[in-house]
Amino acid sequence: MANKSKFQAIRGTRDLLPSETGLWNRVEQTAHAVFGTFGFGEIRLPAFEETELFAKAIGAETDIISKEMFSWQESGTIIETDLQQAWMLKHKQGFEAASREYVFNSRQRPDLVVREGDHTLVVEFKRRTINQATIENIQQYRRVFGERFPDEKSPRLLLVFAEEPSEFVRKLAGSNGVEIEVLDIPEYEQHESLSLRPEATASVCRAYIEHGMAQLPQPVKLYYMGPMFRRERPQKGRYRQFYQIGAEVLGGSDAPAIDAEVIEMVMTFFDRLGLTGAELDINSIGHNAPDCRPAYVQKLKAELEKVKDKLGADSQRRIETNPLRVLDSKLEHEQAIIATLPRIADHLCDECKAHYAAVKRQLELRGVFFKENWRLVRGLDYYMRTTFEITAKGLGSQNAVCGGGRYDGLVELLGGPPTKGIGFAIGEDRLILSLQESGKGAAPQGRDVYIAWMGERAYATAVRAAKDLRTAGFRVELPPTELKFGKALERADKLGSRFALILGDNEVAEGSWTLKTLADGTQQKFTEPELLEFLRSRKSLSS
Ligand code: ATP
Numbered sequence: 031m032a033n034k035s036k037f038q039a040i041r042g043t044r045d046l047l048p049s050e051t052g053l054w055n056r057v058e059q060t061a062h063a064v065f066g067t068f069g070f071g072e073i074r075l076p077a078f079e080e081t082e083l084f085a086k087a088i089g090a091e092t093d094i095i096s097k098e099m100f101s102w103q104e105s106g107t108i109i110e111t112d113l114q115q116a117w118m119l120k121h122k123q124g125f126e127a128a129s130r131e132y133v134f135n136s137r138q139r140p141d142l143v144v145r146e147g148d149h150t151l152v153v154e155f156k157r158r159t160i161n162q163a164t165i166e167n168i169q170q171y172r173r174v175f176g177e178r179f180p181d182e183k184s185p186r187l188l189l190v191f192a193e194e195p196s197e198f199v200r201k202l203a204g205s206n207g208v209e210i211e212v213l214d215i216p217e218y219e220q221h222e223s224l225s226l227r228p229e230a231t232a233s234v235c236r237a238y239i240e241h242g243m244a245q246l247p248q249p250v251k252l253y254y255m256g257p258m259f260r261r262e263r264p265q266k267g268r269y270r271q272f273y274q275i276g277a278e279v280l281g282g283s284d285a286p287a288i289d290a291e292v293i294e295m296v297m298t299f300f301d302r303l304g305l306t307g308a309e310l311d312i313n314s315i316g317h318n319a320p321d322c323r324p325a326y327v328q329k330l331k332a333e334l335e336k337v338k339d340k341l342g343a344d345s346q347r348r349i350e351t352n353p354l355r356v357l358d359s360k361l362e363h364e365q366a367i368i369a370t371l372p373r374i375a376d377h378l379c380d381e382c383k384a385h386y387a388a389v390k391r392q393l394e395l396r397g398v399f400f401k402e403n404w405r406l407v408r409g410l411d412y413y414m415r416t417t418f419e420i421t422a423k424g425l426g427s428q429n430a431v432c433g434g435g436r437y438d439g440l441v442e443l444l445g446g447p448p449t450k451g452i453g454f455a456i457g458e459d460r461l462i463l464s465l466q467e468s469g470k471g472a473a474p475q476g477r478d479v480y481i482a483w484m485g486e487r488a489y490a491t492a493v494r495a496a497k498d499l500r501t502a503g504f505r506v507e508l509p510p511t512e513l514k515f516g517k518a519l520e521r522a523d524k525l526g527s528r529f530a531l532i533l534g535d536n537e538v539a540e541g542s543w544t545l546k547t548l549a550d551g552t553q554q555k556f557t558e559p560e561l562l563e564f565l566r567s568r569k570s571l572s573s
């Protein structure tokens with residue numbers, strides 16, 4: 031056994047070794063291929079973002095945000111938007127809602143942002159350069175603003191700087207009736223918190239807004255894959271660094287066909303991988319309007335109050351914080367009680383009912399099997415209508431391999447245009463565990479050809495042969511030092527090679543090479559071109 035090093039991978043993280051990464055690669059390549067056929071494009075996202083983004087998107091009261099994020103305070107250089115954000119922070123009261131933002135003269139002055147508030151025009155300088163023309167520009171802007179609201183008195187004009195402006199700028203501004211404010215950026219910076227991403231939907235929406243993807247042909251279909259981070263209690267199928275493969279459809283339409291196609295795509299992907307026993311549960315959780323989900327939640331809450339004493343502590347707490355989540359409970363003694371609770375399907379508004387019915391029809395049209403599960407919920411306000419979850423075999427209690435749903439309000443919540451959205455996230459670690467459990471995990475191991483060479487001349491030929499075979503796509507092992515044939519064949523066997531190519535000085539001189547099939551020990555002689563042809567024919571038989 032190897033020595034135990036003082037360093038080990040952190041609990042909840044792990045190394046994936048070549049014995050496993052073959053399967054990981056197959057899974058990821060299949061995702062690229064299948065998602066590509068559905069017209070999805072890959073997006074690669076940063077592994078960390080502002081904590082605020084996740085808090086806003088996922089919800090501050092969720093487990094993920096309240097206790098599972100890896101976060102830290104950032105202090106450092108002034109980034110581009112610091113000034114804006116610092117100003118917002120300082121003047122929170124009312125301005126945020128009222129403010130409209132303009133990039134002033136953006137072509138000439140990318141460093142300048144103008145905001146309109148109540149009777150105030152705020153001009154922020156990212157850099158300190160300012161001259162007579164700048165002030166005139168701003169004055170002109172004030173006039174336009176004044177004309178638009180003729181009843182109002184001429185608005186206050188405020189210049190905001192990150193650092194103390196020069197005496198010249200102060201005088202110039204003062205003589206034009208312009209006020210100056212200097213913001214304390216370092217104080218703001220201490221408040222900036224960053225986090226490793228616990229999921230990627232928030233980042234995808236941020237990117238959609240940041241890159242103006244609303245201008246692209248709609249809907250925009252994106253997929254991603256990569257590590258996510260949550261400070262959870264590690265156990266089988268639950269890690270602190272785990273991997274997700276996910277996709278999102280963003281755009282103007284919430285047509286039920288979009289929901290169905292997204293689900294069809296996941297099921298096609300699983301099917302292509304040979305995942306057996308995957309089960310799809312679907313539900314509709316309505317939308318956030320008085321005649322739909324909120325009315326149901328109220329009713330559910332009232333019913334839960336009646337049985338409160340019989341529920342566990344978690345569920346009791348959730349009656350207050352998030353009654354829908356009680357339906358999620360896996361506790362044995364709560365199951366009979368939950369079975370008697372009112373069901374959301376009976377309380378959906380007409381549009382949500384129609385949408386749900388259409389999604390189911392669309393799934394049937396596509397030959398996708400599903401089970402309706404009225405207890406399938408997502409705990410956040412912006413999730414709406416279609417929700418789904420896929421479970422797989424061989425995973426014990428951590429058996430959810432994919433969760434998804436519609437989230438029409440999310441992009442807008444993050445500051446973008448009104449946008450419909452639906453997506454899913456697959457737990458790649460669990461998907462792979464399930465494939466391994468069902469015997470679908472075996473990735474091709476070993477080598478196609480082990481080149482057993484002896485002698486100087488043979489070696490030169492062996493190097494060339496290795497190059498040609500590799501170019502033709504075979505996995506080739508070329509021992510770096512000379513070995514007796516017996517020893518070489520032993521090694522070939524240990525590496526799980528299919529064939530050994532035997533090259534001694536004699537073989538090279540005669541131009542007739544010996545190929546040994548290791549499974550049965552038979553040998554055949556070939557010329558070089560014949561050999562390649564033979565191996566090619568064998569390869570297509572085995573794959
Ligand atoms: P769970 O109920 O298992 O905690 P979740 O609701 O937190 O899942 P989502 O946020 O919907 O999960 O993430 C989608 C998928 O990502 C899950 O279905 C699961 O397969 C996977 N996943 C989530 N957390 C982990 C983790 N800590 N380790 C491994 N996979 C995870």
Ligand code: MG
Nearest residue numbers: 093094260262
């Ligand atoms: Mg979880």
